[in-house]
Amino acid sequence: MIQIDRFGRTPIYEQIIDQIQRLIITGVLKAGDQLPSVRTLSQELSINPNTLQKAYSELERSGVCISVPGNGRFVTESAVAVIGESMEEQIEEMKRIGKELCVAGIPIERVLKAIQSAYGKESKV
Amino acid sequence: MIQIDRFGRTPIYEQIIDQIQRLIITGVLKAGDQLPSVRTLSQELSINPNTLQKAYSELERSGVCISVPGNGRFVTESAVAVIGESMEEQIEEMKRIGKELCVAGIPIERVLKAIQSAYGKESKV
DNA sequence: ATGAGTGTACTATAACAGATAGTACACTAA
């Protein structure tokens, strides 16, 4: 369900945040669903409970999930919307890279094709 | 010529690498040009000489510049090509973000427009 | 030959982030 890359440069807690958000926007996890507990998931992933707690806290801070002490942690109704908003930042990041590629002389057609392939529109025309 | 953001998350030496590469692909620095010495530039930027040395070493490792002990450090003939190759990685990063935006349900038109605006093609049609 | 200006190497230190380890406490539901 969740894969951890221990050798990459991205911190474990960030990887978890990204992957849980992905599970939500892909519909694997839906509003009201319970997230795995800190203890069980940390054991399953062989990571420290505190590391997972850090990821969960951040998800809760941004409004993706809500914790019910003594009960569990659940995906909020607004989770999909919240994550969607964070996608705006991704678009900004795209613009930033786009400007770099522009000054580097990379033709815009190459970039557009890359985007289209990511969207599964190969456009082999 | 070079601006340092001491409060951002990107390390100083990476900022220097990025900005020198930018100076080269924009033509401000050309093949054969001498880079500022470790001592002078580190004083100018108020950073440690070792930090700058780290940035320069990395630029040299990737083939952007070459050092001549006792003489100076110069932009190589292949610098532009080398930097251009590293742009391929940027395109891969774009694909990665593109896939995320795709599963998040962001319409491809929004992404394409973002790219075009980065390229200065506003396409106000 | 000398001196100024290069690059390079090395050790040491401090600060910070990331991750781990272990413990403790409060809450809820069966």
Place this chain on the structure above:
DNA sequence: TTAGTGTACTATCTGTTATAGTACACTCAT
């Protein structure tokens, strides 16, 4: 009561980043 939740806290370890200071070798102009 018990098991399973979330939460809080301290302590430690590690790697990266950045700084500080020193030392040495090289090149060039004088």
